[in-house]
Amino acid sequence: MQAEYLKESYFFDFNSPQIQDLISEFKSLSSEKEKISGLYIKVRDSWRYNPYHIGFTDKYYKSSHIYSKEQAHCVDKAILYVSALRGLGIPARLRLAKVSNHIATERLEAKLGSNEIAPHGLVEVFHNGQWAKCSPAFNKELCEMYHVEPLEFNGEKDSIFQEYNKDSEKFMEYLEDYGSFSDVPLDFIKKTFKENYPKLYELYKGKEEIKIS
Numbered sequence: 001m002q003a004e005y006l007k008e009s010y011f012f013d014f015n016s017p018q019i020q021d022l023i024s025e026f027k028s029l030s031s032e033k034e035k036i037s038g039l040y041i042k043v044r045d046s047w048r049y050n051p052y053h054i055g056f057t058d059k060y061y062k063s064s065h066i067y068s069k070e071q072a073h074c075v076d077k078a079i080l081y082v083s084a085l086r087g088l089g090i091p092a093r094l095r096l097a098k099v100s101n102h103i104a105t106e107r108l109e110a111k112l113g114s115n116e117i118a119p120h121g122l123v124e125v126f127h128n129g130q131w132a133k134c135s136p137a138f139n140k141e142l143c144e145m146y147h148v149e150p151l152e153f154n155g156e157k158d159s160i161f162q163e164y165n166k167d168s169e170k171f172m173e174y175l176e177d178y179g180s181f182s183d184v185p186l187d188f189i190k191k192t193f194k195e196n197y198p199k200l201y202e203l204y205k206g207k208e209e210i211k212i213s
Helices: 017-026 032-046 063-067 074-087 106-112 140-145 186-196 198-204
Strands: 092-101 116-127 130-134 172-181
Touching: 017 032, 017 063, 017 074, 032 074, 032 116, 032 140, 063 074, 074 092, 074 116, 092 186, 116 172, 116 186, 172 186, 186 198
Parallel strands: none
Antiparallel strands: 092 116, 092 172, 116 130
């Protein structure tokens, strides 16, 4: 049943040298839980979250290509984590949603015209006979900047967002669930972006990478 979520694909190219390098330090760990947790922290903190870098080409969403970046969008980091988990023999799949950000949204609203991110990338991991959701998007330094506890994840329960920061201010909210995907649904990603940010889509469609500065 879970074989579908262990497959390599063009996007989840975990046999590439890049993804093999990413997972090399975790192969010798004794438990699946340790692998899930350690790899989660690695992806969360090794790529700085940047919602202003977006792409619409196949290459942009290939995990080995994402590995070469220093900053990454939430969908990028979710793809990277799924690919790496599959490379360790752990079933994983991509999940997409729409979320809103309530803190430090001035730049987001100025560039996107909204405080909403669509699609937002999550990961579902199959561990101990059940699926658990997580979001490796927000790196530790970013969380510290906005007074938010960084998320942890070991596969045992959902860990998808921080509803409030340490000052009890509303931080993040999930607005819509787009469901789970065994592979990267590029057409759906483009369609969702176009529906939510039509002007930006028309301006940047076809480009390898969009840097909204």
